[in-house]
Amino acid sequence: MRLNYNYDGNIACKRILEDHLDKLKIEYHILGLSQIEINDDVSLETFEKLQLELDQYAIHIINNPKAQLIQTIKDIIVEIIYEKDKFPSTTISQYLSEKLDLRYGYITTVFSDYTYTSVENFIIIQKIERAKKLILAEKLSLTEISYELNYSSVAYLSTQFKKVTGLTPSMFKRIVDKKRLLSKKKIK
Amino acid sequence: MINKIDRIHILIADDDDEDIQLFNEALDELKMDSKLTSFKDGKVLMDYLENLENKLPNILFLDLNMPCKTGHECLREIRSNSRFIDVSIAIYSTSSSDKDIEDSFVQGANIYIKKPNDFSKLKKVIKDVVNMDWQYQSSGLSKETFFYSL
Numbered sequence: 001m002r003l004n005y006n007y008d009g010n011i012a013c014k015r016i017l018e019d020h021l022d023k024l025k026i027e028y029h030i031l032g033l034s035q036i037e038i039n040d041d042v043s044l045e046t047f048e049k050l051q052l053e054l055d056q057y058a059i060h061i062i063n064n065p066k067a068q069l070i071q072t073i074k075d076i077i078v079e080i081i082y083e084k085d086k087f088p089s090t091t092i093s094q095y096l097s098e099k100l101d102l103r104y105g106y107i108t109t110v111f112s113d114y115t116y117t118s119v120e121n122f123i124i125i126q127k128i129e130r131a132k133k134l135i136l137a138e139k140l141s142l143t144e145i146s147y148e149l150n151y152s153s154v155a156y157l158s159t160q161f162k163k164v165t166g167l168t169p170s171m172f173k174r175i176v177d178k179k180r181l182l183s184k185k186k187i188k
Numbered sequence: 189m190i191n192k193i194d195r196i197h198i199l200i201a202d203d204d205d206e207d208i209q210l211f212n213e214a215l216d217e218l219k220m221d222s223k224l225t226s227f228k229d230g231k232v233l234m235d236y237l238e239n240l241e242n243k244l245p246n247i248l249f250l251d252l253n254m255p256c257k258t259g260h261e262c263l264r265e266i267r268s269n270s271r272f273i274d275v276s277i278a279i280y281s282t283s284s285s286d287k288d289i290e291d292s293f294v295q296g297a298n299i300y301i302k303k304p305n306d307f308s309k310l311k312k313v314i315k316d317v318v319n320m321d322w323q324y325q326s327s328g329l330s331k332e333t334f335f336y337s338l
Contacts, residue, residue, distance in 0.1 A: 074327060116322040125323055132333045166300070166337025171290065176333060178294040186268065 013059065020053050043101060044069055044110075070114050072100065073107060074122070081126050087150050092123060128164040131157065135173055142169055196222040196318060197243065201233040201262065202251035202280065207303070211249070214311045220318060230257025234265060237272065244275055247321055249301075252281045252288075260295065267296030276321045276334070293335050298324075300337040313338060 014030060021028045021038070024046050029037045044065060051061050076099060080086045088095035096119070097104040111119045127149050134145045146157035161169050198215070202208050208226045215224055225245070227233040233250075234257060236242055248266075252259035259279060266272045278299035279292045289300045299317055304310045316338060324334050 115326065116319045122323070122327070125320075125327070125329070129329050129333075132330070136333070165335050166289075167335060171286070172333075172335065175290055175293045175335060178290075179296070179332075182294060 200249040201227040
């Protein structure tokens with residue numbers, strides 16, 4: 001038996017959205033014009049599930065919440081490195097996982113996919129960046145800097161410094177001093 | 189908004205054809221979204237950079253010993269022009285003396301590479317350099333103190 005039918009794409013799309021948003025227990029408001037509003041506190045995992053389910057109907061969500069997540073991860077890391085009292089007593093991985101309410105495996109995967117580095121490496125790079133600033137400020141000794149940055153020893157700080165820059169802290173300091181002197185001369 | 193990383197534009201100035209070819213092959217095998225433009229001496233490199241129609245690269249790999257204009261001369265010229273402030277400069281040299289490394293950084297280089305002697309090391313070096321450079325482009329790190337020797 002052959003049947004003919006007609007349909008309204010807009011209504012079909014709306015029903016599909018309603019069904020899937022309800023199923024994932026996401027609070028929403030359909031605004032029309034291909035726009036819906038959802039609660040900001042929807043977890044990224046739920047959001048990804050939604051995206052995946054809608055894909056089969058060729059409905060694509062245009063916003064990219066991953067970019068937002070990566071920025072948040074970076075912000076949290078920078079915060080704990082620059083404010084000593086915020087440094088977690090547990091591991092950083094556990095701290096990130098709890099703070100973002102996401103599995104750490106998921107956090108590291110998203111981060112690596114978008115940043116050309118890993119979370120671990122980003123932490124090291126940021127710690128060394130702060131170490132550079134502290135070295136140039138000349139207020140703390142290298143031992144005090146290693147304490148400030150939660151390194152177990154000054155030797156460990158030096159090793160990581162060398163890994164990230166290829167230089168020893170003293171060679172680094174000497175280069176910056178000379179470089180600044182040179183640019184002063186150029187200005188004169 | 190971060191999209192997948194933009195195409196990376198790399199320049200290399202080296203009078204040794206074989207070195208350029210190896211570099212090109214290594215970059216190809218890394219499958220990064222990149223574009224390589226090469227120059228056989230410092231003079232043609234500077235002509236290219238000073239032409240305002242050419243888009244500035246992300247990273248420049250600079251051999252120190254080149255005819256017409258040496259790498260050091262190029263480095264000084266580039267660093268005295270504020271238009272090139274965002275271009276990372278990687279010195280690509282056969283020397284690994286502390287003095288050469290230190291002088292290059294003082295003159296404004298960001299990266300110092302002792303030319304690797306085998307292909308897999310070369311690949312790793314290029315990857316490490318591009319990855320590190322990306323952090324400086326995307327994470328608010330200070331370019332004044334961007335030194336990476338490897």
